[in-house]
Amino acid sequence: MTIDPDWQILEGNFHGDERDDDPATLRSATFPAPESLFTLSNGYIGIRGAPEEGAPETGSPVAGSPECGTYINGYFERTPIVYGEEAFGFARWHETIVSVPDGTGFRLFLDGVPLGCVGCTVSAGRRLDLRKGLLERRAVWNTPDGKAVELRSERFVSLARPNVAALRLTFTVRGNASVRLESFLDTSTANAGAHDDPRVGAKFSGAPFGVLSSRQAGALSSATIRTRTSCLALACAIQSEAHLIRQPDRSQPQALSPESQALSPAQSNEYPAPA
Numbered sequence: 001m002t003i004d005p006d007w008q009i010l011e012g013n014f015h016g017d018e019r020d021d022d023p024a025t026l027r028s029a030t031f032p033a034p035e036s037l038f039t040l041s042n043g044y045i046g047i048r049g050a051p052e053e054g055a056p057e058t059g060s061p062v063a064g065s066p067e068c069g070t071y072i073n074g075y076f077e078r079t080p081i082v083y084g085e086e087a088f089g090f091a092r093w094h095e096t097i098v099s100v101p102d103g104t105g106f107r108l109f110l111d112g113v114p115l116g117c118v119g120c121t122v123s124a125g126r127r128l129d130l131r132k133g134l135l136e137r138r139a140v141w142n143t144p145d146g147k148a149v150e151l152r153s154e155r156f157v158s159l160a161r162p163n164v165a166a167l168r169l170t171f172t173v174r175g176n177a178s179v180r181l182e183s184f185l186d187t188s189t190a191n192a193g194a195h196d197d198p199r200v201g202a203k204f205s206g207a208p209f210g211v212l213s214s215r216q217a218g219a220l221s222s223a224t225i226r227t228r229t230s231c232l233a234l235a236c237a238i239q240s241e242a243h244l245i246r247q248p249d250r251s252q253p254q255a256l257s258p259e260s261q262a263l264s265p266a267q268s269n270e271y272p273a274p275a
Helices: none
Strands: 002-004 008-012 045-047 070-080 093-099 106-110 120-129 134-142 148-157 165-174 179-183 209-217 220-227 233-239 241-245 254-262 269-271
Touching: 045 148, 070 220, 106 165, 165 179
Parallel strands: none
Antiparallel strands: 002 008, 008 120, 045 070, 070 093, 106 179, 120 134, 134 148, 148 165, 165 254, 179 269, 209 220, 220 233, 241 254
8 A cells, every 4th residue: 555645545556567566555455444444425325446346256244244334424223232231321222323225336247147157356555536436447357368457436425415426437347248237236235243242233134224215217217115113214315427438440349338327226237249
């Protein structure tokens, strides 16, 4: 990890060139909690700095993983505190901020196979710009048949509109391949368990909320949830767009970036290999 004078925190191979060879730059394996360091928050919504593609074997974040999490200030669940002996003034409830439905994940398929199953990460890095409040990430995967995929992501939470967060993903595919990109609102999220120590996680087991309703209409997906004991309701929604850029020379990379064409979160956009 490197902190430069321009108010930027760098990790790993963000640039993909000799600038990443600084001996002061630490790889993620040497830093115990990078998702906490790269968290974005505006005082109302907070999103941990976990990779968007999540678990390699599924292509999506793992429910309950401490690396993942989207949180809303004041949205909590509670569980009773059990004492061996009761006394006046004892606290009655554990109160825990709930990990709400997550809209940052995606799945990318090459020739119908999930990216995490056919490729291995050969380079990855992140940069947090503290002046702009912008988290950027770069990752490159190689596949056994010689294809390469580069991801660049930009993420921020709005100060002007505290309940809004935005994520832009740009994919560059080197080699002919059929590409399918899926965006989704994950309602299976859960807090990490605390077991015997409530300071490190949640005391409740299972999902802290129930899904009251869910809806998908075109590029918009939404869900309404309510916590089981504190009975707090929350509405969540994501709107996705996708745009395909084809290079004139088909031997050159093809990029996917969310700019104009609607992408249905409950469905997918599929881009066939060039002829």
